[in-house]
Amino acid sequence: MTVARTVELEGHIIDSGMMETCFGIIMDMGGSFEVEEFAIGRHKTETSYARLQVEADDEATLQSIVHELHQNGANPADPMDATLEPAPADSVVPPGFYSTTNHPTDVRYDGEWVPVGDIEMDCAVVVETDGEPTARTEVLSAVEAGDLIVTGDAGIRVKPPDRPRGQEGAFGFMQGGISSERPSESTISKIAEAIAETNREDGEVLAVCGPALIHSGAREAFARLVREGYVDMLSIGNGFAVHDLERDLYGTSLGMDTESLDHPRKGHKHHIY
The missing domain is CATH 3.30.70.2690 (LOR/SDH bifunctional enzyme, conserved domain)
Known part of the structure; x- marks a missing residue:
């Protein structure tokens, strides 16, 4: 049946x-x-x-x-109301919370669609039910105990771009043909020469790394540089660590498979989970 x-x-x-x-x-x-x-x-x-x-x-x-x-x-066609669960503590969201995209989003409460304000990616949706119901995005660190958080997928309406070009997926802003985050071959060659010169002069190399290193698939190559002594120090933020963990746990970066460049289903949630 x-x-x-x-x-x-x-x-x-x-x-x-x-x-x-x-x-x-x-x-x-x-x-x-x-x-x-x-x-x-x-x-x-x-x-x-x-x-x-x-x-x-x-x-x-x-x-x-x-x-x-x-x-x-x-x-x-027969939408239900969104499921709301209270945040158990400050900066803690309920299991299965809905992780937002950067597309216009509505949540259904008491039979009515409520637009989500301040929409941005990788946030929770907080619904205020006192008086006229409202909904807004909130970064996880700003969630307060007792906030009503949208969980699951019921009662959520997302409007994706009308005319996307190519298969960009939820993180299309990272897929442009030319980007300052993707250095050219000539730039890489100059960096290699600078590292070699620094080593010859008994200097130390500090690598300032961002998430683009993981997203571009250069993680293993960079790790080899560290192991073989070409890099002495790292300056990184928590974004680098989050991307690195996502790559280890799910094989993706910002939801994109770094080997095949495909966007696996539910991949957009990997980064925030």
């Missing part, structure tokens, strides 16, 4: 690739679907709409599929 749930896609779902992505998610995860309604925008400024009935063999599989569809812009 199969279980089913209806989801909706709205926006530039064809030229953005959203619809194709959602179809692939359903089939790759062992589900099936039926298109119940499909309205195509007739002009560039018009949006399209699709209503899908998603089926799976069991509830757990269906929930996993719906979760992934939600991360790619699909929303349940």
Whole structure:
């Protein structure tokens, strides 16, 4: 006996690739679907709409599929209220808290959609229920005991970019073709020459490293430089450590597989978890 749930896609779902992505998610995860309604925008400024009935063999599989569809812009046709749990202590969030993206987000409370203010990535969502309900993002260190934190995926509506270019995923801002965080070959050569010259003069090399070293896949090469004595000291922040731990635990950096450059499902949560 199969279980089913209806989801909706709205926006530039064809030229953005959203619809194709959602179809692939359903089939790759062992589900099936039926298109119940499909309205195509007739002009560039018009949006399209699709209503899908998603089926799976069991509830757990269906929930996993719906979760992934939600991360790619699909929303349940029969949304429930968001699940709220109090923070157990200052700077501590409940297990399974919802980790935000940098896209416009609403949470459902008491049957109404409430926009999340001050949206930014890698935050918790705090809902204030006194008077007119409001929602805001909060960095984890600023969460206070008793704050009502959104957990799980129910009652959350995310609007991804209408027309993303390429397969950038949740951390597309790190994927540009030219970036000061990705040094060119000539710059690397100059750094190598400077290190060699410093060693010849019995000087010491201090490496000031940021998360880009992990994100670019240079972690192992840098570790070799340290082991072989080319680097004497490190100056790093906690961002470097977080990226390094994410790479060890999940094989990703900012949700991106540093070997294949793919964006695994749920990868955007690795960094904050």
